[in-house]
Amino acid sequence: xxxxxxxxxxxxxxxxxxxxxxxxxxxxxxxxxxxxxxxxxxxxxxxxxxxxxxxxxxxxxxxxxxxxxxxxxxxxxxxxxxxxxxxxxxxxxxxxxxxxxxxxxxxxxxxxxxxxxxxxxxxxxxxxxxxxxxxxxxxxxxxxxxxxxxxxxxxxxxxxxxxxxxxxxxxxxxxxxxxxxxxxxxxxxxxxxxxxxxxxxxxxxxxxxxxxxxxxxxxxxxxxxxxxxxxxxxxxxxxxxxxxxxxxxxxxxxxxxxxxxxxxxxxxxxxxxxxxxxxxxxxxxxxxx
Amino acid sequence: xxxxxxxxxxxxxxxxxxxxxxxxxxxxxxxxxxxxxxxxxxxxxxxxxxxxxxxxxxxxxxxxxxxxxxxxxxxxxxxxxxxxxxxxxxxxxxxxxxxxxxxxxxxxxxxxxxxxxxxxxxxxxxxxxxx
Numbered sequence: 001x002x003x004x005x006x007x008x009x010x011x012x013x014x015x016x017x018x019x020x021x022x023x024x025x026x027x028x029x030x031x032x033x034x035x036x037x038x039x040x041x042x043x044x045x046x047x048x049x050x051x052x053x054x055x056x057x058x059x060x061x062x063x064x065x066x067x068x069x070x071x072x073x074x075x076x077x078x079x080x081x082x083x084x085x086x087x088x089x090x091x092x093x094x095x096x097x098x099x100x101x102x103x104x105x106x107x108x109x110x111x112x113x114x115x116x117x118x119x120x121x122x123x124x125x126x127x128x129x130x131x132x133x134x135x136x137x138x139x140x141x142x143x144x145x146x147x148x149x150x151x152x153x154x155x156x157x158x159x160x161x162x163x164x165x166x167x168x169x170x171x172x173x174x175x176x177x178x179x180x181x182x183x184x185x186x187x188x189x190x191x192x193x194x195x196x197x198x199x200x201x202x203x204x205x206x207x208x209x210x211x212x213x214x215x216x217x218x219x220x221x222x223x224x225x226x227x228x229x230x231x232x233x234x235x236x237x238x239x240x241x242x243x244x245x246x247x248x249x250x251x252x253x254x255x256x257x258x259x260x261x262x263x264x265x266x267x268x269x270x271x272x273x274x275x276x277x278x279x280x281x282x283x284x285x286x287x288x289x
Numbered sequence: 290x291x292x293x294x295x296x297x298x299x300x301x302x303x304x305x306x307x308x309x310x311x312x313x314x315x316x317x318x319x320x321x322x323x324x325x326x327x328x329x330x331x332x333x334x335x336x337x338x339x340x341x342x343x344x345x346x347x348x349x350x351x352x353x354x355x356x357x358x359x360x361x362x363x364x365x366x367x368x369x370x371x372x373x374x375x376x377x378x379x380x381x382x383x384x385x386x387x388x389x390x391x392x393x394x395x396x397x398x399x400x401x402x403x404x405x406x407x408x409x410x411x412x413x414x415x416x417x418x419x420x
Contacts, residue, residue, distance in 0.1 A: 066318075084372065085329070200390050201397060204408045232413075
């Protein structure tokens, strides 16, 4: 059976991707941020999943104003990096996991989440930057990826609670898939930041620290945060943190935090990163080998 | 009954809601066109002529040509769509964000390096006269 073993959250801002692509990760401005991922890049080699379910938001790339799905799942064989205006990032094409993705779509829709199924999609920095942070610059990505874009661009985005519960539906879907796969769920975006208006540059370390402290042991309290609180306290783009709750909902109730880092600033943003592991399941007996 | 907008008391922040989305539909779709290199070239060669093809309002066209991101937002633009314009200009999110604050690029960059804009006095309209 497929199982979810760990969750990872990270920022996905384009400037981080540009720093990696242009080999600037050791420059004084960026070094502290990338130091926060040194442990993670070793950890992922020791805990390499077969599939990453990558929860992110599309930044007006695959979805223009023509069609705006609240929750979507990428079921394609592969996903090319998009040209967002700077030209496409020089990163490998992402290989999908269509068997699991289609299974998830069926299971999750029957669990009352009306996912939009996507069979053709280019992915933007929201999806590619977390892969670069964890894997560096490989010729091919070492994992297959199921992209799950969430609308946080057009108001209203889905609520914290809805996102947390979607995570639970993801867990149920993965655990009912027959193939023996090691699956991780990544929640990306955040933490506090605001990219627009006279208040641009807002950072709220207290809000972020509380979020980092509670995402492992007390996600229920975070699942009660209303939209208005994110926008007011963590900035208009701080709302991306709801995607962390999708990751968290997909893990077990009890998890183990193995790493975190927090750095200000990455361009306009407080970049938070955390790794949570499920405890190993007890071996079930009585099943024919 | 009017739509509830509980976020209107947040200072210096414009939420991209249904009203803004409808106002900015063509502006944002013009931005999407800049995801193709040939369209970026055409836009850069004659901005006015390119914008005329997109049926934008005069206010929207002027805001784009002036690269006035606050004005583009007021006219219904959303930052992730508008990003295609500053990407076409070879510029970054930090450039665009700074341009909306009334600070110089250096002042803004320094503020971010010092930990960003504090939430203190910046959560509600009227605090510290932020109006």
